[in-house]
Amino acid sequence: MPLSDATALEPAPADAASPAAPDDAAVRVRGLVKRYDGRAVVDGLELAARPGAVTAVLGPNGAGKTTTIECCEGLRSPDAGTVRVLGLDPVADARRLRPRVGVMLQDGGLPTGVRALELLRHVSAMYAAPRPVDELAERLGLHAFARTTVRRLSGGQRQRVALAAAVVGRPEVVFLDEPSAGMDPQSRRAVWDLVRELRADGVAIVLTTHLMDEAADLADHVHVVDHGRVIASGTVRELTDGVGSGHPAGTRTVRVEATPGLDLDGLRAAPATGRDTRDTAWTAAEPEPGVYLLTGPVDAAALAAVTAWLAEHGVLARSVTTGGARTLEDVFLDLTGRNLR
């Protein structure tokens, strides 16, 4: 999706530009530029994150995500542009922001000689009204390695301690740089549940991730970053629902898993059976044996017609699901290319 489409998906920031209008974004980045050795690794980046929402920043390795997040955290100073977190400047107003912002760095950023639970207790003591440490430790399974020093923790365990430390102070804004990288599926679920709970409590959550399922499941808004700029922006549904894909808007997919070798022409005609819509609105493919993708204007009647066709042909499908015309990963690869960075 070209930038012009991305801009169309992003709510117009015009009112926020006026000094009189309050900005409802908890995080607002405008025209951010950050250079290393004369090279702009962040190059005019625009980003907004709202309270009570998960904002995901996706992009290939080296795209500038961590640098952007670090500018928001006040760990780096922009070379140009503005960054506002809760209306404040993360560098100049660092002391005022510290109690209101939670940060989970990509490398953990934790002191290594301290025991895990001791560290969390120490961090919680810095806040006026922290979350109960034992409850948080229980939720993230920290008790199993409570007395192990951070140095000796596994990568996933260290990530869990870093997340606990980021949220223990009941922050209004949380920055999570690849929060579930290296975590086992159980830990990842615990992290996702915690993130959803923070969102329900009105926290603005900004996360970077390389896991497309994480972004698709969690994010209310996605910014795709490449070469230091946002190249597409919108909800997951907006990004995957045919916009910029060559399909008409509203195009979706019925995915059927069943026995291989079904009659593709028959299946393609099935959704339009007995209806005014023409079957030419549909395409059918069997991208791998026994997996069928029917792409077209999916609605309840079309889905019923597909299952009726399967029944007529004595086929008991293992699964029938509907979704966007493309996955978030398809969109990501289309936008950023398939070459390694």
Ligand SMILES: Nc1ncnc2c1ncn2[C@@H]1O[C@H](COP(=O)(O)OP(=O)(O)OP(=O)(O)O)[C@@H](O)[C@H]1O
């Ligand atoms: N301190 C630094 N000095 C020089 N170059 C740097 C520095 N920090 C980052 N870079 C470079 O800036 C670019 C952007 O890095 P950044 O860490 O922001 O990318 P990213 O999108 O977070 O990547 P990843 O997905 O791999 O974490 C990279 O090319 C990186 O090598």
